[in-house]
Amino acid sequence: xxxxxxxxxxxxxxxxxxxxxxxxxxxxxxxxxxxxxxxxxxxxxxxxxxxxxxxxxxxxxxxxxxxxxxxxxxxxxxxxxxxxxxxxxxxxxxxxxxxxxxxxxxxxxxxxxxxxxxxxxxxxxxxxxxxxxxxxxxxxxxxxxxxxxxxxxxxxxxxxxxxxxxxxxxxxxxxxxxxxxxxxxxxxxxxxxxxxxxxxxxxxxxxxxxxxxxxxxxxxxxxxxxxxxxxxxxxxxxxxxxxxxxxxxxxxxxxxxxxxxxxxxxxxxxxxxxxxxxxxxxxxxxxxxxxxxxxxxxxxxxxxxxxxxxxxxxxxxxxxxxxxxxxxxxxx
Amino acid sequence: xxxxxxxxxxxxxxxxxxxxxxxxxxxxxxxxxxxxxxxxxxxxxxxxxxxxxxxxxxxxxxxxxxxxxxxxxxxxxxxxxxxxxxxxxxxxxxxxxxxxxxxxxxxxxxxxxxxxxxxxxxxxxxxxxxxxxxxxxxxxxxxxxxxxxxxxxxxxxxxxxxxxxxxxxxxxxxxxxxxxxxxxxxxxxxxxxxxxxxxxxxxxxxxxxxxxxxxxxxxxxxxxxxxxxxxxxxxxxxxxxxxxxxxxxxxxxxxxxxxxxxxxxxxxxxxxxxxxxxxxxxxxxxxxxxxxxxxxxxxxxxxxxxxxxxxxxxxxxxxxxxxxxxxxxxxxxxxxxxxxxxxxxxxxxxxxxxx
Numbered sequence: 001x002x003x004x005x006x007x008x009x010x011x012x013x014x015x016x017x018x019x020x021x022x023x024x025x026x027x028x029x030x031x032x033x034x035x036x037x038x039x040x041x042x043x044x045x046x047x048x049x050x051x052x053x054x055x056x057x058x059x060x061x062x063x064x065x066x067x068x069x070x071x072x073x074x075x076x077x078x079x080x081x082x083x084x085x086x087x088x089x090x091x092x093x094x095x096x097x098x099x100x101x102x103x104x105x106x107x108x109x110x111x112x113x114x115x116x117x118x119x120x121x122x123x124x125x126x127x128x129x130x131x132x133x134x135x136x137x138x139x140x141x142x143x144x145x146x147x148x149x150x151x152x153x154x155x156x157x158x159x160x161x162x163x164x165x166x167x168x169x170x171x172x173x174x175x176x177x178x179x180x181x182x183x184x185x186x187x188x189x190x191x192x193x194x195x196x197x198x199x200x201x202x203x204x205x206x207x208x209x210x211x212x213x214x215x216x217x218x219x220x221x222x223x224x225x226x227x228x229x230x231x232x233x234x235x236x237x238x239x240x241x242x243x244x245x246x247x248x249x250x251x252x253x254x255x256x257x258x259x260x261x262x263x264x265x266x267x268x269x270x271x272x273x274x275x276x277x278x279x280x281x282x283x284x285x286x287x288x289x290x291x292x293x294x295x296x297x298x299x300x301x302x303x304x305x306x307x308x309x310x311x312x313x314x315x316x317x318x319x320x321x322x323x324x325x326x327x328x329x330x331x332x
Numbered sequence: 333x334x335x336x337x338x339x340x341x342x343x344x345x346x347x348x349x350x351x352x353x354x355x356x357x358x359x360x361x362x363x364x365x366x367x368x369x370x371x372x373x374x375x376x377x378x379x380x381x382x383x384x385x386x387x388x389x390x391x392x393x394x395x396x397x398x399x400x401x402x403x404x405x406x407x408x409x410x411x412x413x414x415x416x417x418x419x420x421x422x423x424x425x426x427x428x429x430x431x432x433x434x435x436x437x438x439x440x441x442x443x444x445x446x447x448x449x450x451x452x453x454x455x456x457x458x459x460x461x462x463x464x465x466x467x468x469x470x471x472x473x474x475x476x477x478x479x480x481x482x483x484x485x486x487x488x489x490x491x492x493x494x495x496x497x498x499x500x501x502x503x504x505x506x507x508x509x510x511x512x513x514x515x516x517x518x519x520x521x522x523x524x525x526x527x528x529x530x531x532x533x534x535x536x537x538x539x540x541x542x543x544x545x546x547x548x549x550x551x552x553x554x555x556x557x558x559x560x561x562x563x564x565x566x567x568x569x570x571x572x573x574x575x576x577x578x579x580x581x582x583x584x585x586x587x588x589x590x591x592x593x594x595x596x597x598x599x600x601x602x603x604x605x606x607x608x609x610x611x612x613x614x615x616x617x618x619x620x621x622x623x624x625x626x627x628x629x630x631x632x633x634x635x636x637x638x639x640x641x642x643x644x645x646x647x648x649x650x651x652x653x654x655x656x657x658x659x660x661x662x663x664x665x666x667x668x669x670x671x672x673x674x675x676x677x678x679x680x681x682x683x684x685x686x687x
Binding site: 073091104106107108109110114116117118119123124126128130131133135136137138139141142143145146164165168169171172175200237314319329330331332 | 409414455465500526
């Protein structure tokens with residue numbers, strides 16, 4: 001694949017079957033409803049700390065993550081709910097973790113920013129910006145060392161581009177030709193700072209070029225565009241050709257976290273992006289292009305609503321971790 | 333200089349192991365550097381999961397020559413030259429360990445570990461706990477500590493106490509070839525990150541090691557010299573300073589017991605308490621800065637557990653609270669030596685001794 005290629009769109013993407021399309025829709029919808037429920041539970045004081053919502057960016061997780069094989073790894077940042085769910089973490093375990101309950105994915109010890117499920121290769125949200133990158137490189141090194149064809153998908157936000165760890169990770173992955181995809185979710189703001197003001201490289205996907213890492217830019221609001229681009233990227237990396245860098249342009253519809261009054265973005269910009277809601281547009285695509293019945297989608301919506309409602313109930317009814325857990329899972 | 337110290341007897345292993353000085357036995361004598369190299373070689377030979385990476389570990393042979401010849405012997409897959417990028421090669425070690433490998437990363441000196449602190453402290457040390465026990469990162473981080481080599485402020489620090497502050501990392505500070513070999517062997521059995529801190533000035537220190545396989549468990553201090561009048565607690569090179577001070581004290585009729593902590597996390601305070609209950613006087617000697625140093629932790633625990641046994645305050649003898657200077661006379665004044673230990677014992681505890 002050519003370096004610095006811009007990927008196609010929903011219009012030009014390879015068609016998916018109805019079943020595939022519905023599955024992509026289900027993943028996006030599950031993330032959306034999960035996040036809305038999280039926000040609502042946060043407002044009720046049942047979820048503590050920081051809560052970074054993935055609302056608006058669902059097409060990325062749904063487009064990219066299902067293309068991974070079972071033995072592949074993911075490392076990511078603190079806005080990690082969407083990645084965990086798309087990888088197959090149960091909404092019950094995820095919601096219970098947000099509630100800080102014993103039944104959570106990390107028994108309530110990790111919280112929203114550190115969703116981990118080793119059984120499905122969800123190796124973690126790491127909440128220090130850039131920290132997940134060297135770890136992802138290490139997992140890719142392990143694959144390479146073991147001689148298997150597993151790959152690593154490591155997400156970063158645009159904010160991490162300025163971190164030294166990003167450049168160190170790109171360099172090491174490049175010189176050792178490691179099987180890792182650096183996937184930059186460019187939602188235009190690193191917390192409140194516009195990426196255009198704080199990062200010198202204007203076309204972000206071109207940052208890969210001096211490292212000799214192929215890259216592309218894709219519309220992160222378009223699940224089929226992401227899926228199409230990533231299918232080739234995953235194949236390229238799995239075949240042992242070394243790392244890849246992907247930039248997806250996206251937008252978070254809410255503030256940086258629930259604590260963010262969101263005063264640095266203008267309404268026109270927000271409206272522009274909300275018009276491009278990845279779920280609404282893909283729903284229209286399912287109906288208009290694939291001929292899926294509205295009723296089938298409504299039924300799926302109801303299924304997802306019920307699933308997340310059940311997850312909230314599960315979390316509510318789950319016990320807090322026993323105090324004896326304070327000193328477990330630590331040896332050193 | 334420590335390199336000219338008489339051979340140190342290995343003695344019997346165990347909590348109350350006493351290590352004599354100048355003993356002559358039939359055991360092989362190796363240097364501290366050779367001990368580290370031997371433990372690495374054994375691990376490379378016996379476990380395919382083990383590999384080494386770091387700056388100049390390949391063709392150069394390691395900046396302290398610990399990995400000399402390994403690239404030729406084991407090849408570039410297992411002896412991996414890295415860019416000068418501490419954060420990514422330490423983090424990559426942590427990540428590879430999470431995937432079940434056994435990486436040894438060589439951080440050229442502990443001063444440079446600061447560039448990898450995010451990976452060490454925020455990630456490697458945390459991942460087991462914050463995953464609820466699903467993941468762990470048994471990366472071994474070898475590094476070189478200490479001052480006194482004319483390298484001035486940025487290359488002369490003793491930062492082990494920083495790491496010992498963090499739950500989730502083993503902090504290992506061998507003072508002898510016997511312990512360097514035994515503790516590094518032990519490090520390979522751990523599933524959590526190990527900061528293995530080698531002191532730059534004792535790589536040439538020679539000592540006896542048994543031919544038969546042994547390990548030194550983490551969390552067991554050693555009694556390096558027995559005495560009944562005062563206890564000197566130390567780790568890393570300061571063990572030898574404490575032993576020198578003990579000799580000066582012995583010449584004045586004061587018998588010092590010297591305790592080598594060997595690991596700071598886990599920390600064996602019971603051996604210290606037993607000694608203090610016997611001697612009733614204690615000083616802690618370390619090279620790290622005195623303010624907020626690890627000696628403060630030791631002193632605090634001693635007064636909590638042994639208050640009624642103490643005949644005087646717990647003395648802390650640490651590095652001077654200055655960036656280490658270059659000029660040799662100034663540099664020497666920043667690092668505790670035997671004279672300073674003896675003088676502090678007189679000043680703080682009121683022992684009738686002079687340096």
